[in-house]
Amino acid sequence: xxxxxxxxxxxxxxxxxxxxxxxxxxxxxxxxxxxxxxxxxxxxxxxxxxxxxxxxxxxxxxxxxxxxxxxxxxxxxxxxxxxxxxxxxxxxxxxxxxxxxxxxxxxxxxxxxxxxxxxxxxxxxxxxxxxxxxxxxxxxxxxxxxxxxxxxxxxxxxxxxxxxxxxxxxxxxxxxxxxxxxxxxxxxxxxxxxxxxxxxxxxxxxxxxxxxxxxxxxxxxxxxxxxxxxxxxxxxxxxxxxxxxxxxxxxxxxxxxxxxxxxxxxxxxxxxxxxxxxxxxxxxxx
Amino acid sequence: xxxxxxxxxxxxxxxxxxxxxxxxxxxxxxxxxxxxxxxxxxxxxxxxxxxxxxxxxxxxxxxxxxxxxxxxxxxxxxxxxxxxxxxxxxxxxxxxxxxxxxxxxxxxxxxxxxxxxxxxxxxxxxxxxxxxxxxxxxxxxxxxxxxxxxxxxxxxxxxxxxxxxxxxxxxxxxxxxxxxxxxxxxxxxxxxxxxxxxxxxxxxxxxxxxxxxxxxxxxxxxxxxxxxxxxxxxxxxxxxxxxxxxxxxxxxxxxxxxxxxxxxxxxxxxxxxxxxxxxxxxxxxxxxxxxxxxxxxxxxxxxxxxxxxxxxxxxxxxxxxxxxxxxxxxxxxxxxxxxxxxxxxxxxxxxxxxxxxxxxxxxxxxxxxxxxxxxxxxxxxxxxxxxxxxxxxxxxxxxxxxxxxxxxxxxxxxxxxxxxxxxxxxxxxxxxxxxxxxxxxxxxxxxxxxxxxxxxxxxxxxxxxxxxxxxxxxxxxxxxxxxxxxxxxxxxxxxxxxxxxxxxxxxxxxxxxxxxxxxxxxxxxxxxxxxxxxxxxxxxxxxxxxxxxxxxxxxxxxxxxxxxxxxxxxxxxxxxxxxxxxxxxxxxxxxxxxxxxxxxxxxxxxx
Numbered sequence: 001x002x003x004x005x006x007x008x009x010x011x012x013x014x015x016x017x018x019x020x021x022x023x024x025x026x027x028x029x030x031x032x033x034x035x036x037x038x039x040x041x042x043x044x045x046x047x048x049x050x051x052x053x054x055x056x057x058x059x060x061x062x063x064x065x066x067x068x069x070x071x072x073x074x075x076x077x078x079x080x081x082x083x084x085x086x087x088x089x090x091x092x093x094x095x096x097x098x099x100x101x102x103x104x105x106x107x108x109x110x111x112x113x114x115x116x117x118x119x120x121x122x123x124x125x126x127x128x129x130x131x132x133x134x135x136x137x138x139x140x141x142x143x144x145x146x147x148x149x150x151x152x153x154x155x156x157x158x159x160x161x162x163x164x165x166x167x168x169x170x171x172x173x174x175x176x177x178x179x180x181x182x183x184x185x186x187x188x189x190x191x192x193x194x195x196x197x198x199x200x201x202x203x204x205x206x207x208x209x210x211x212x213x214x215x216x217x218x219x220x221x222x223x224x225x226x227x228x229x230x231x232x233x234x235x236x237x238x239x240x241x242x243x244x245x246x247x248x249x250x251x252x253x254x255x256x257x258x259x260x261x262x263x264x265x266x267x268x269x270x271x272x273x274x275x276x277x278x279x280x281x282x283x284x285x286x
Numbered sequence: 287x288x289x290x291x292x293x294x295x296x297x298x299x300x301x302x303x304x305x306x307x308x309x310x311x312x313x314x315x316x317x318x319x320x321x322x323x324x325x326x327x328x329x330x331x332x333x334x335x336x337x338x339x340x341x342x343x344x345x346x347x348x349x350x351x352x353x354x355x356x357x358x359x360x361x362x363x364x365x366x367x368x369x370x371x372x373x374x375x376x377x378x379x380x381x382x383x384x385x386x387x388x389x390x391x392x393x394x395x396x397x398x399x400x401x402x403x404x405x406x407x408x409x410x411x412x413x414x415x416x417x418x419x420x421x422x423x424x425x426x427x428x429x430x431x432x433x434x435x436x437x438x439x440x441x442x443x444x445x446x447x448x449x450x451x452x453x454x455x456x457x458x459x460x461x462x463x464x465x466x467x468x469x470x471x472x473x474x475x476x477x478x479x480x481x482x483x484x485x486x487x488x489x490x491x492x493x494x495x496x497x498x499x500x501x502x503x504x505x506x507x508x509x510x511x512x513x514x515x516x517x518x519x520x521x522x523x524x525x526x527x528x529x530x531x532x533x534x535x536x537x538x539x540x541x542x543x544x545x546x547x548x549x550x551x552x553x554x555x556x557x558x559x560x561x562x563x564x565x566x567x568x569x570x571x572x573x574x575x576x577x578x579x580x581x582x583x584x585x586x587x588x589x590x591x592x593x594x595x596x597x598x599x600x601x602x603x604x605x606x607x608x609x610x611x612x613x614x615x616x617x618x619x620x621x622x623x624x625x626x627x628x629x630x631x632x633x634x635x636x637x638x639x640x641x642x643x644x645x646x647x648x649x650x651x652x653x654x655x656x657x658x659x660x661x662x663x664x665x666x667x668x669x670x671x672x673x674x675x676x677x678x679x680x681x682x683x684x685x686x687x688x689x690x691x692x693x694x695x696x697x698x699x700x701x702x703x704x705x706x707x708x709x710x711x712x713x714x715x716x717x718x719x720x721x722x723x724x725x726x727x728x729x730x731x732x733x734x735x736x737x738x739x740x741x742x743x744x745x746x747x748x749x750x751x752x753x754x755x756x757x758x759x760x761x762x763x764x765x766x767x768x769x770x771x772x773x774x775x776x777x778x779x780x781x782x783x784x785x786x787x788x789x790x791x792x793x794x795x796x797x798x799x800x801x802x803x804x805x806x807x808x809x810x811x812x813x814x815x816x817x818x819x820x821x822x823x824x825x826x827x828x829x830x831x832x833x834x835x836x837x838x839x840x841x842x843x844x845x846x847x848x849x850x851x852x853x854x855x856x857x858x859x860x861x862x863x864x865x866x867x868x869x870x871x872x873x874x875x876x877x878x879x880x881x882x883x884x885x886x887x888x889x890x891x892x893x
Contacts, residue, residue, distance in 0.1 A: 093869040154831070163370075176379050
């Protein structure tokens with residue numbers, strides 16, 4: 001029998017989104033309420049398994065009485081709050097945020113960003129050909145995964161997943177300041193000289209593809225990464241008795257990537273090195 | 287915590303510097319040689335991690351001794367404090383005063399910010415740099431405002447060693463800057479602080495009455511000049527009575543945000559969660575601001591007394607004074623004052639024999655403007671990167687160490703003393719109805735007598751400029767520093783009050799009044815301001831991290847253009863500026879475009 005934990009009952013509170021009444025359980029964020037109401041608000045740094053960091057500011061909405069826009073992903077709904085999600089002011093900030101990111105970061109593997117750029121009529125090119133970019137080279141220092149920080153939007157999700165929110169390895173941190181801030185291990189050493197345990201939980205939460213399986217990176221380089229031809233099969237990890245769920249991404253009869261369902265009540269999308277990377281024996285056809 | 291450390295070992299010097307701060311390590315779990323006992327006993331858990339807030343003092347200890355932070359030193363400090371090395375590296379690389387690459391033991395910081403660059407800082411920097419080339423043992427760095435604007439141009443030399451030595455050259459010539467860097471011990475003493483207060487000794491001063499008059503090292507002299515009467519009155523009134531007086535006085539925060547102090551205190555005092563903390567924000571880094579430095583250097587016991595009163599009113603027993611890292615003299619004087627007060631029972635377990643316990647810990651900043659933001663300051667004290675937190679929750683509810691915290695600026699706190707000695711009604715009678723009390727103004731730039739001026743709220747800009755002896759050829763006045771705004775020279779009737787400046791579409795900010803004559807090209811000032819914000823952005827949120835870069839790039843493009851040739855980039859600046867103001871997490875990004883906007887709209891720059 002499956003027991004679904006219900007938690008303590010939560011009161012419903014009422015407030016207004018875009019002129020419509022919304023009722024959400026106490027503690028919900030504005031974003032939760034918007035999603036429940038079927039409204040589409042772009043998000044980048046928000047992660048379904050992590051505490052909101054509200055660093056990217058692409059989900060900003062207007063709240064009556066607030067001096068500035070507020071991030072929908074982290075601001076909790078309050079009774080009587082009047083929220084507007086689609087005002088010119090909010091759309092302007094989203095557009096600029098998208099332009100600032102697209103003009104400095106390689107967003108080619110960030111899902112949905114192309115659609116948002118079109119929807120918000122963002123023109124990243126208008127900052128000119130000399131606009132500063134991150135200009136990072138991919139860091140390939142181990143056989144399991146690649147850190148391509150040219151694609152990093154500094155959402156802090158990998159740091160949070162590696163730190164006290166999930167893995168407690170604390171192998172990476174944000175270093176430097178401002179535009180020069182980067183994700184790095186201590187002394188900018190290679191990953192192999194760090195506290196990394198190769199659980200790959202940072203890859204699981206990376207929203208832009210800056211962190212990717214070496215197998216995915218190599219195929220993309222070679223031009224034969226084809227998501228449309230891939231199948232996804234969710235199964236149970238065979239290594240130990242915990243029984244984590246694995247989703248095997250298979251292309252050309254070969255496992256190319258392993259993820260884990262985020263809604264699993266035990267693991268929340270987290271795995272260990274064996275579940276994440278220990279699949280080679282499956283396809284060892286020697 | 288199962289942490290991984292590298293193989294690098296600290297040098298004897300580095301180890302000694304850390305041990306001088308933390309004491310010798312007690313077991314191999316925190317960095318001593320391994321003994322048999324260590325194998326039978328694991329030390330870790332919460333107790334081991336509880337000292338994370340000593341990370342920043344530890345980094346200072348290493349940097350002060352050696353001049354930079356090596357892998358071995360960082361690893362040793364991390365072992366001692368059970369901090370992950372990656373996180374500590376993230377913290378060390380956040381602050382401008384630290385280096386994780388080898389560098390000479392002496393760093394000469396030459397201020398190239400607004401007031402100093404108008405006084406020839408670029409030439410000074412080049413001349414000092416050419417004399418202190420490779421092999422001189424000195425690194426010359428361009429620095430943001432050092433808070434010595436009344437003596438522009440300024441340079442600060444820091445020589446690592448035991449003890450660390452500092453020397454200030456201001457006003458600096460190439461010779462005096464090179465002397466300060468090459469022989470900090472024999473550099474001439476800084477002039478007395480009274481030189482920064484042209485009104486020193488005048489009748490009728492409230493906040494500055496003791497500055498330049500009292501001996502800043504003598505507690506007896508402070509008491510002889512009216513010190514500690516306010517604290518006695520506070521004990522007579524009780525905490526609720528003190529808050530009532532402060533509320534009735536109409537005092538609002540002097541750091542720039544102008545939040546009612548009484549309301550903040552009341553909200554903190556009412557929190558059921560304990561302990562409560564008091565934090566005094568002395569990380570004065572707004573370009574052009576130096577009032578808190580002058581108060582701390584000239585009347586340090588006043589701040590100790592004021593902090594004691596604030597803590598008593600809000601139920602705090604521990605206060606942190608977060609002092610800007612570039613203020614060596616203020617640090618010395620405050621340290622001395624806290625020690626003296628402790629020795630005389632004015633801090634400690636039983637303040638003034640009233641059974642109330644309170645003590646002050648001084649924490650040094652390490653070169654980050656953003657740490658003046660209240661929540662970034664908490665993170666900095668706690669040993670994390672000085673990045674602002676998102677609000678709510680507000681500090682009165684969850685502040686330092688997640689506890690209810692009242693945080694006030696130095697000037698705000700010092701105002702509490704006259705409120706208690708003269709009574710709220712008399713204090714509220716000073717100034718205007720909505721901006722009560724006296725206000726300190728930091729006047730610098732193109733004036734004959736730069737310095738700190740005390741005027742009641744309501745004086746006009748013209749009166750202040752007259753007082754400071756403004757020079758002919760005034761082109762613009764910057765109010766509130768880099769985060770503030772420019773006004774025109776013909777706006778002399780502008781009343782210097784919070785409401786008056788707001789109505790005029792500008793801001794009083796922290797009280798900066800910087801005068802520029804027509805010898806300084808406006809586009810160059812704006813570029814310096816943009817460069818400042820780009821350098822000081824913490825990088826957490828996109829609008830500020832990338833927006834400040836795009837702002838600087840656009841200002842570079844139009845540095846020599848006007849009219850239609852600049853119109854496209856000005857439109858771009860407006861769009862980016864609006865998003866920074868609307869969508870940034872904290873005040874830094876929200877105000878990063880203020881000064882540029884005001885220069886375009888009010889002064890007609892680029893027309």
